[in-house]
Amino acid sequence: MAGRKKKRYSMRGKMITVNMGIMLGALLLCGSIFVFSVFFIISDYIHHDMDFFLTATADGMESGLSYLEKVIYALRDSETVMGYMEKSRNGRLTEEECRTLEAAFSRAVDISSPENLGNVQMPAALEISLADSRGDFVSTGYYAMPTSEKETGARVFREVFRAFEKESAESGAGYFYQEREDGLFLAFPLYDGLMDRAGTVLFKLNKEALEKRMEELTANYPGAFWVLCDRTGKSLDGGNQEAFWNTAGAERETFEEYRYEPFRMETGGRDYRAYRKLLPMDLQVFLGIPENHAMMLMYSSVRIYVLLIAVITGCGCLFLLVLIYRLTKPIEEITDKLQAVKEGNFETKLPAYDSREFNEISEVFNEMTAYVNNLIKEVYEKQISIKEMELKFLQTQMNPHFMFNVLNTLSLQAKMDGNEELFRMISTFSQLIQAKIYRSGEEKVTLGQELSYVEYYLYLQSYRFGERLSYEIAVSEEKLKEQYIPKLCIQLIVENAVVHGLEPKVDNGFVKVSVYRQEGCICIDTVDDGVGFGADGEVALPLEKREKDSAHNHVGLGNVHHMIQLMYGEAYGVTVFSSPGRGSTVRIRIPEDQGEPEKSEEEWQKKESG
Known part of the structure; x- marks a missing residue:
């Protein structure tokens, strides 16, 4: 054991190992700090953008349904409409009065107005009817319909009216929503100035227009959900509703607490960025975007920095290898020259080097060999x-x-x-x-x-x-x-x-x-x-x-x-x-x-x- 030759290491290899370790450690530390800093900064921006998108989408739904509320106010403000509705309490209107009422009703409703089309250029309400206490009503529609379709529509409106009257009598409901195969129907009472019920306004909502307003949400964020409900939580329409209703009762209280701003919630085993918005006509909409989309966006944003750091690290390693090789190359030359001196060649010389230290070694070596040779x-x-x-x-x-x-x-x-x-x-x-x-x-x-x-x-x-x-x-x-x-x-x-x-x-x-x-x-x-x-x-x-x-x-x-x-x-x-x-x-x-x-x-x- 005592006679074992001590293992010698290569100075070039040692320099490469030490400098590589220091450089990689410093780059990884700085890169990690930088990436995490960027990650958190971008995370705030991405969540802010997601929150803005949720609120903007909910506001788009609100702007589409606000037209229905305006119709109620327009009918209440129409003296002609309210006058004939008051008169209908005492008996049926004549045909002339019905035509006059229908014309006034069409003007007040203005179903072709831009408010009904919204930014999707599709009507939120396809048909609107006004029924008196006996069930007689006048109607207007966005699209012209043949007589047979009008009669079918009138029959559906009567069924919805009777269902509303029945539920109102049983539970005192102030509004009524019913989803049918041919559309989503809304029944809402019309009150006069004394808050006495003068009639009932019936809306046939365009589900395609509602879904069109949510199309950007589902297209940009796969797995996102939206649910349109009334105030009692009854679902009227939506997309990917299972993700929302998997936590039916527990999350409703959470929605009540965070009503006006987006927040994070867990539903169906996934994390969502959720938002609740109260809409006109006693409606509300629930929106949610999976949190993994934020992670994906953050990753795609940070990836370029990670790749850049990797490229810089690779270039740094290559540069360091070349630099160390060039810095230690004189050592090989000095070793070769010393071997030549050992063999008796005292006229060998070292070249001049750019490095001050190696150049001093070269000068001393050359002086030494010259002196020995001279001796x-x-x-x-x-x-x-x-x-x-x-x-x-x-x-x-x-x-x-x-x-x-x-x-x-x-x-x-x-x-x-x-x-x-x-x-x-x-x-x-x-x-x-x-x-x-x-x-x-x-x-x-x-x-x-x-x-x-x-x-x-x-x-x-x-x-x-x-x-x-x-x-x-x-x-x-x-x-x-x-x-x-x-x-x-x-x-x-x-x-x-x-x-x-x-x-x-x-x-x-x-x-x-x-x-x-x-x-x-x-x-x-x-x-x-x-x-x-x-x-x-x-x-x-x-x-x-x-x-x-x-x-x-x-x-x-x-x-x-x-x-x-x-x-x-x-x-x-x-x-x-x-x-x-x-x-x-x-x-x-x-x-x-x-x-x-x-x-x-x-x-x-x-x-x-x-």
Whole structure:
């Protein structure tokens, strides 16, 4: 168990999971709040619209039946009608009086008036009759009828009149409604100014017109009901009446309580938005719309918002996936580059990123690989460069021809003079050989030691060239001699000045080595008045190798420049200034270096003797 490898998770997967959870949670919460807010707001509007529709429908029924009430008032206000009705109490009217009464009755009723048609353009009352106390009556109808239909209608009106008289005598009813196969009939007493009964008005109502007024209710709201009743609750007409009468007794008391405004009720196991309206002629209408229609309307209204939230959520998830993929893509690149570094490719680089954090990682990574690569190159290339310089020097300067000339010079001088100069030459040559050979493992020496090597070299060359060569070594501060410098770098440049600058010159030559401090750095100028480099002004390094003189070339300048840059950086190195025919100046620029002290001359002597 202790050795089990810990399971690692993908940062990209973790980011997707966490951000998806946060986003979906926030969207669902906000979406739910929004949908429920819209739901409740729309719910109020929908219920308000349903209530308005119920009241408007009931008002339409009221406007259609108000015509019947107006007929009663018009007959009561007609002096002709009321006069003949009073006269009929004392005996039957003559035919002339009957015709006069019928004409006055038709004018008062005005059965073709717009009030009878209503907004459905169908008459609420098809026929209207006025009966006296003996049952004689006059009639008028909306449609013209043949005599046979008139006689049939008169017979039906007499039957309704007798039924009303009978019920009125038995129960004292003030009105009478009767539904027959050929229509809905209403009998209503007509009173005079003294509230004495003068006659009876009989109406044949048009059930088709009543149902037409309710057609919009049943068409727009399937399952809705409407019931037309008298004040006692007797049903006269309606649609889907079973839904209402399933709760017959219990809900009537509820209707009495909520008479003038729509309300919610349960009937037949369903919830309804119900409304009761009192109508003229002692009628009332009950209307109801199933509540599920409100839910359906609310759902259809909210559905677009739900779909919109779903689309936004989907787009948000897709956008988040793409965003996280793009944000985490640099991690894959960094991983690949680290793997390349692991395999030894230190020249690999990361690109620049738009993200500040990843761009900082890229810059640090690139700096790190460049630094590591530079260190590797410094370790190997610096050693190689030093070895190549030493080998080149030994191959070019310490070749047999050079050694032969030096030894001949020493031998001739010993034979001719036999003085101390011979000893000095031999001693100088010996020390120069020590610097070149026995200190080959050291990279740096003090500036004082390096200048002594230069002086050894120039002293020996002065014997070769005689009066043709003169030299000077100047140091601005004695403390500068304690600074460290790459071994033989000045000697190589002085050698270059002698071999390439002064040796081709016919006249005498002069070489000066100046050491001074400038802007926190150490500068070593080697100035000669030789032939120059063939170019005027600053000369770029490395110089081109001359094939015709492979033994003496300017490769040493390039090697010194490269070695200094490897040790100290590209801000330092060698700069060459040339003036053809007048000489050249080679400047070495290095930082102050307090490096490890070198071995003393005695230690080298011991090493040599050992």
